[in-house]
Amino acid sequence: MVEKNAGGVQSVERVLDLLEAMVRSGGPMSLSELAEASSLPLPTIHRLLRTLTGRSYVRQLSNRQYALGPRLIPLGEGAGEQLGAFVQPELARLVAALSETANMAVHDGDKVLYISQVPSPHAMRMFTEVGQRVPMHNTGVGKAILAQLDDDAVRRIIDRAGMPAATERSMTTLDELLEDLRVTRERGYAIDDNEQEIGVRCFAVAVPGSPTPAAVSVSGPISRVDGGFGKRAVPLLRRAASAIGAELS
Amino acid sequence: MVEKNAGGVQSVERVLDLLEAMVRSGGPMSLSELAEASSLPLPTIHRLLRTLTGRSYVRQLSNRQYALGPRLIPLGEGAGEQLGAFVQPELARLVAALSETANMAVHDGDKVLYISQVPSPHAMRMFTEVGQRVPMHNTGVGKAILAQLDDDAVRRIIDRAGMPAATERSMTTLDELLEDLRVTRERGYAIDDNEQEIGVRCFAVAVPGSPTPAAVSVSGPISRVDGGFGKRAVPLLRRAASAIGAELS
DNA sequence: AATAATATATCCATAATGCGGAAATCGACA
DNA sequence: TGTCGATTTCCGCATTATGGATATATTATT
Numbered sequence: 001m002v003e004k005n006a007g008g009v010q011s012v013e014r015v016l017d018l019l020e021a022m023v024r025s026g027g028p029m030s031l032s033e034l035a036e037a038s039s040l041p042l043p044t045i046h047r048l049l050r051t052l053t054g055r056s057y058v059r060q061l062s063n064r065q066y067a068l069g070p071r072l073i074p075l076g077e078g079a080g081e082q083l084g085a086f087v088q089p090e091l092a093r094l095v096a097a098l099s100e101t102a103n104m105a106v107h108d109g110d111k112v113l114y115i116s117q118v119p120s121p122h123a124m125r126m127f128t129e130v131g132q133r134v135p136m137h138n139t140g141v142g143k144a145i146l147a148q149l150d151d152d153a154v155r156r157i158i159d160r161a162g163m164p165a166a167t168e169r170s171m172t173t174l175d176e177l178l179e180d181l182r183v184t185r186e187r188g189y190a191i192d193d194n195e196q197e198i199g200v201r202c203f204a205v206a207v208p209g210s211p212t213p214a215a216v217s218v219s220g221p222i223s224r225v226d227g228g229f230g231k232r233a234v235p236l237l238r239r240a241a242s243a244i245g246a247e248l249s
Numbered sequence: 250m251v252e253k254n255a256g257g258v259q260s261v262e263r264v265l266d267l268l269e270a271m272v273r274s275g276g277p278m279s280l281s282e283l284a285e286a287s288s289l290p291l292p293t294i295h296r297l298l299r300t301l302t303g304r305s306y307v308r309q310l311s312n313r314q315y316a317l318g319p320r321l322i323p324l325g326e327g328a329g330e331q332l333g334a335f336v337q338p339e340l341a342r343l344v345a346a347l348s349e350t351a352n353m354a355v356h357d358g359d360k361v362l363y364i365s366q367v368p369s370p371h372a373m374r375m376f377t378e379v380g381q382r383v384p385m386h387n388t389g390v391g392k393a394i395l396a397q398l399d400d401d402a403v404r405r406i407i408d409r410a411g412m413p414a415a416t417e418r419s420m421t422t423l424d425e426l427l428e429d430l431r432v433t434r435e436r437g438y439a440i441d442d443n444e445q446e447i448g449v450r451c452f453a454v455a456v457p458g459s460p461t462p463a464a465v466s467v468s469g470p471i472s473r474v475d476g477g478f479g480k481r482a483v484p485l486l487r488r489a490a491s492a493i494g495a496e497l498s
Numbered sequence: 499a500a501t502a503a504t505a506t507a508t509c510c511a512t513a514a515t516g517c518g519g520a521a522a523t524c525g526a527c528a
Numbered sequence: 529t530g531t532c533g534a535t536t537t538c539c540g541c542a543t544t545a546t547g548g549a550t551a552t553a554t555t556a557t558t
Contacts, residue, residue: 008300010515011260011545016304023327027334031506041547046507051257055265056460059497064506064554067335068328070461070497073364074357076325077382078272079317085276086316108323115322131380211305212319248308248319259544260516280535290518295536313525313535499558506553515545523536528529 014040015048019068022058026109028065084116084130086247090240091118091216098233100220101126104244105141107213108133110161112142126200126219137163137177138170140192140204144215146177147184148206154178169194189234190215194222201225205237208245216241263289264297268317271307275358277314333365333379335496339489340367340465347482349469350375353493354390356462357382359410361391375449375468386412386426387419389441389453393464395426396433397455403427418443438483439464443471450474454486457494465490 021037022029031049035042049066052058056071084104091102101120105112111133119125128134136142136157146154155174163172171177184190192202202219218233219225225233270286271278280298284291298315301307305320333353340351350369354361360382368374377383385391385406395403404423412421420426433439441451451468467482468474474482 008303009260009264009297011258012264012297012300013304015258015261015264016306019324022331023323026327027331032504042506043508043547044545047545047547048258048261050507051261054257055262057265059460061335062496067331068324070328070332070355070459070463072321072324072328073332073355073362074272074325074461075268075317075321076323076328077357077362078275079319079321079325082276082316083319083322086310106319106322108326113322113326131382133380210319212323214319247310281533291535292518292537293516296516296518299536501557503556504554506551508551509549510546511548512546513542513544515543517539517541517543519539521536521538523534525534526532528531 028067138195140202141215144190144204277316387444389451389466390464393439393453
């Protein structure tokens with residue numbers, strides 16, 4: 001044995017490495033690019049990809065490059081549903097206590113993906129939709145997730161995604177954002193104050209120990225969601241986040 | 250050798266079988282349920298799941314049941330993007346020729362998932378969003394996909410999903426739907442005529458040879474999308490669908 | 499067009515890897 | 529506390545995946 005292995009099935013671990021490399025690259029990859037990314041011998045990669053293409057989890061373009069295949073889509077959808085189903089009751093408890101819309105979102109590339117939502121009983125409420133992807137720099141969940149990364153990682157994400165302003169309250173420079181994240185880390189929760197949409201305020205807490213970074217939030221109109229609301233909401237958000245985190249780890 | 254193997258890496262094939270079983274079940278599964286679904290020995294399944302849980306592609310609940318894990322979500326998203334990126338130019342050609350919104354969708358569970366869209370240049374246009382999931386029985390893409398299945402498979406889907414009416418033109422009985430699908434198969438393309446939304450008509454063609462069933466469509470207001478439009482649209486849709494199908498296979 | 503250079507795909511002998519029967523452990527229920 | 533069904537760990541065996549070497553495509557060069 002050349003290296004110790006953490007008890008996983010080798011070929012499965014390698015397949016996962018390959019798929020992750022393909023997600024990271026964001027586009028089709030050639031065999032040799034994959035070899036470099038994974039430091040595995042070419043024949044091995046080829047054989048594994050052959051297995052995946054045979055099942056449509058990877059498809060080979062006419063360039064002979066490889067891309068993620070359509071069969072992965074139902075897998076991702078299914079995972080989202082199953083996760084959402086578990087998270088739903090926790091969010092429902094938040095809504096029962098606070099009467100504002102509760103969301104859970106996960107980090108996905110340079111954006112944040114909503115995977116679960118329980119709407120507020122109020123007529124005027126938030127309208128985010130499960131499956132929607134929103135920027136990281138001007139949303140509560142996005143900033144809660146960013147605050148868990150170090151400044152360099154944040155910089156890379158913003159380099160790629162930019163900082164489009166959604167409202168006049170949105171932050172537009174990296175320095176502003178990094179300072180806001182510093183405050184967020186210290187305080188332990190993130191606030192979106194009219195940054196994503198005028199008239200809306202949002203409190204968000206990161207899910208601790210989640211494998212893909214995630215966060216939960218409650219949001220509503222500023223008339224109801226004020227400082228006093230925050231005082232009541234944050235401890236509940238913390239509890240919900242750690243309950244979810246405990247189940248995920 | 251007890252059985253012939255199609256040249257794939259055994260443990261990888263088995264992992265895919267397990268994940269697919271978990272998607273089909275739609276909820277958490279116990280080890281023994283997985284054993285029954287996959288006809289593999291328990292220790293083997295356990296070892297494979299251990300590898301997957303170690304990487305967060307599967308998570309184990311406190312019940313000791315297993316569910317699809319959060320790491321699958323970015324995979325599915327990435328696959329959707331990479332597929333969409335390739336499909337985009339084909340859809341753009343359709344829009345250039347027809348000036349109506351073009352969509353591509355894949356079969357996902359009991360619904361249809363939009364994975365790519367190019368909007369019409371007209372001010373009045375369709376508003377479907379990528380990532381949205383819509384019913385199968387009252388959409389063009391949905392019916393094009395259903396028409397490729399046999400009646401029993403259709404029946405099972407409708408049994409689970411029901412046939413909620415979106416408009417007064419929506420079909421609401423299985424028999425109506427099966428008859429419509431028979432016509433669709435004969436004709437070679439599907440029509441959604443005010444069934445999903447009043448004032449909107451849609452022509453759709455299945456993507457041939459796609460591993461996950463898929464379809465492309467163009468849709469717009471009935472004032473522009475009439476019989477004459479269909480005559481021009483269908484051959485172009487066919488060409489786009491087979492171009493996409495060729496690349497996917 | 500012909501040739502070289504590079505990247506991709508296939509073979510196949512080897513042993514390392516994953517396999518699964520058997521046994522231990524855990525957890526639910528009485 | 530004892531029993532039963534399910535889950536998890538153990539470990540010797542041989543089946544399975546491995547990767548160096550080789551053949552075959554594909555692209556670049558003259």
